[in-house]
Amino acid sequence: MATLEIRDLHVTVEADNATKEILKGVDLTVKQGETHAIMGPNGSGKSTLAYSLAGHPKYTITSGTVLLDGEDVLEMSVDERARAGLFLAMQYPVEVPGVSVSNFLRTSATAIRGEAPKLRTWVKEVKETMERLHMDPSFAERNVNEGFSGGEKKRHEILQLELLKPKIAILDETDSGLDVDALRIVSEGVNRVRETGQVGTLLITHYTRILRYIKPDHVHVFAGGRIVESGGPELADKLENEGYEAYTKGGASE
Amino acid sequence: MAEAQNIPVGSTTAGQIAVAAESTVATRMSAPPSFDVADFPVPHGREEEWRFTPLERLRGLHDGTATATGEGVKVDVQAPEGVTVETVGRDDARLGRAGAPVDRIAAQAYSAFEKASVVTVPKETVLAEPVRIAVHGQGGTAYGHQVIELGAFAEAVVVIDHTGDAVLAANVDYLLGDGAKLTVVSVQDWDDKSVHVAQHNARIGRDASFKSVVVTFGGDLVRLHPRVTYAGPGGEAELIGLYFTDSGQHQEHRLFVDHNTPHCKSNVVYKGALQGEDAHAVWIGDVLIEAKAEGTDTYEMNRNLVLTDGARVDSVPNLEIETGEIVGAGHASATGRFDDEQLFYLMARGIPEQDARRLVVRGFFAELVQQIGVADIEARLIEKIEAELEATV
Secondary structure, eight states: OOEEEEEEEEEEEEETTEEEEEEEEEEEEEETTOEEEEEOOTTSSHHHHHHHHHTOTTEEEEEEEEEETTEEGGGSOHHHHHHHTEEEEOSSOOOOTTOBHHHHHHHHHHHHHSSOOOHHHHHHHHHHHHHHTTOOGGGGGSBTTTTOOHHHHHHHHHHHHHHHOOSEEEEESTTTTOOHHHHHHHHHHHHHHHHTTOOEEEEEESOSGGGGTSOOSEEEEEETTEEEEEESTHHHHHHHHHTTHHHHHTTSOO | OOOOOOOOTTEEEOOEEEEOSSOHHHHTSSSOOOSOGGGSOOOOSOSTTTTTSOGGGSTTTTTTOOOOOTTSEEEEEEOOTTOEEEEEOTTOTTTTOSOOOOSHHHHHHHHHOOOEEEEEEOTTOBOSSOEEEEEEEEEEEEEEEEEEEEOTTOEEEEEEEEEEEEEEEEEEEEEEOTTOEEEEEEEEOOOTTOEEEEEEEEEEOTTOEEEEEEEEOOOSEEEEEEEEEESSTTOEEEEEEEEEEOTTOEEEEEEEEEEOSSSOEEEEEEEEEEOSTTOEEEEEEEEEEOTTOTTOEEEEEEEEEEOSTTOEEEEEEEEEESOSOOSEEEEEEEEEEOOHHHHHHHHTTTOOHHHHHHHHHHHHHHHHHTTSOOHHHHHHHHHHHHHHHHHOO
16 A cells, blocks of 8 residues: 655755755655645745645755655656655646647546557547546647636546546645636546545645545645644544634744 | 747747838848948847847957958859859949848958859759759858849749858849749858858749748857749749757848738748757848738738747747738747746656657747748758757757
8 A cells, every 4th residue: 555654854045045854854654545735834845845845946855755655756857756746736837848648648637557558448438537527628729827817727637647546646726716616627637546545635725615525534734844733534624613823823933 | 820838037028010111120220231341330139130149259250350251252153954053243233233232241241252153943954853053162261142033824832052151141042033933042050160151042933932941950159031022913922930049159131021012921930949058049030011002911920939048039920011911911930938937847758858848848849841842941940959959958
């Protein structure tokens, strides 16, 4: 069973000619089949955690370990991490001019699966997955994220999640900027992947709203660059009622 | 109608649509068109038509110091049956009918060439195979002149392939009879040191259609100036260009479409990718719709993809309209960059770095490559793009 183990992770970023520590010792274990919600106020370092795990060059790991099934993730390049089974659904997916969605998906699936998917079954697979996400077939011929609305970008991220079937999926504020309909469609996509029992999900969010659609097994409060409290779904209810105030005032956050 | 987006550092995109009584496209040149080099002052670099060109790298083509050497450039023409291929002297009456030189180097070439090649496709002759003109540099300096003439309703594909090491200034005339169809593919696949400056003059007959495909990869400095005029109504011009500008290369494409006749069409699409320190691409797209050219339909577009830091693009579309009685007129220019965030996004989906770059550049050029219509050139082009990407990043 796939397991992602994050131990004492410290991460810095260069900003304004200064080095700033964003993550200050993150400990977390996510197992296949589990869903963990990471909730926290703005600036707490949630997205830094997501991008550090995916290997974004902007972030420097100063100490700690990240293991996926015992393999050292931090030693891997960005593409190796993806091929090892890590997936990051991005908060702000970037436009890639000149590359169509269909070409991108096929190239990606080929890289992740280690061989080109058989054309006939692949076309069907993409078509059906897009239908379930209420995406128009013309979508496939558009350039990646170019001119996509906020909702289209997020659906495109979840489309990739469904097609690439990672071991560990990190969803970075996938709910932000979505209206209720889009949120429901996107959540259903995530739930389809979760229901296979093959994916460990790390759901990073600012709001409790998405947790009405995607039920977490564990909820962690993230503040000041580390997890400050962990619990079950009831912790989300507490946050819903009380907000993050209790965690930001006590000096846990800066 | 102008659009400009994602402009990276080191690029300019400027565009204008002017409504003018008198053409500034013509008046902002240093001198009126002429076949005599003496009519053009030696450029100093600040003139509108020279301001992007590094004069010091022209190897003397612009100031009269470049002297032709005996076997500078070898020209070999292979033509299918039915085509007449001739080598003629300076006094042949068929030379220079498609347009006069508009700058110093084109006039220098016209004043200095010794032999011209004339390729004639008789009227109503439809060629099944392309005419292939190999222009191969042998390390020397040369001035050239070529004429491709199609009689009425003739149809031909001509591939002009530039390779080797040369300093070459030339004029190429394309004369299309009424209803003729000509596709010309000019490939600049020069060695690294070459300098190539040429003016292409197309004169499009009534209801004739002209397709120019310019593919520029090689050379130290390449500056091409495709120009189009119409000899009768109903003419169509499609000007397609692809360039891949590497570290240190200067590749300049200046286009001019003169809508001097009613009911003609033009469509210009140039796309370039750049990589490496001091890669410099220049695109100037001038379209003039003269007062008498009612019913004109024109569009021009330039797209650039900057793959690395250190490259520079200057893109200047310019549309001048002297009549409002037209079908359509527009232009667009955009320079985007393949940046670290795009690379991260693709790699985060398992795609290795080199493949990611290839994916983006292939996608960028794909629609144009498919429009070339000459299979071996398309294949070679894709091969070249791959090789360029492998080389240095």
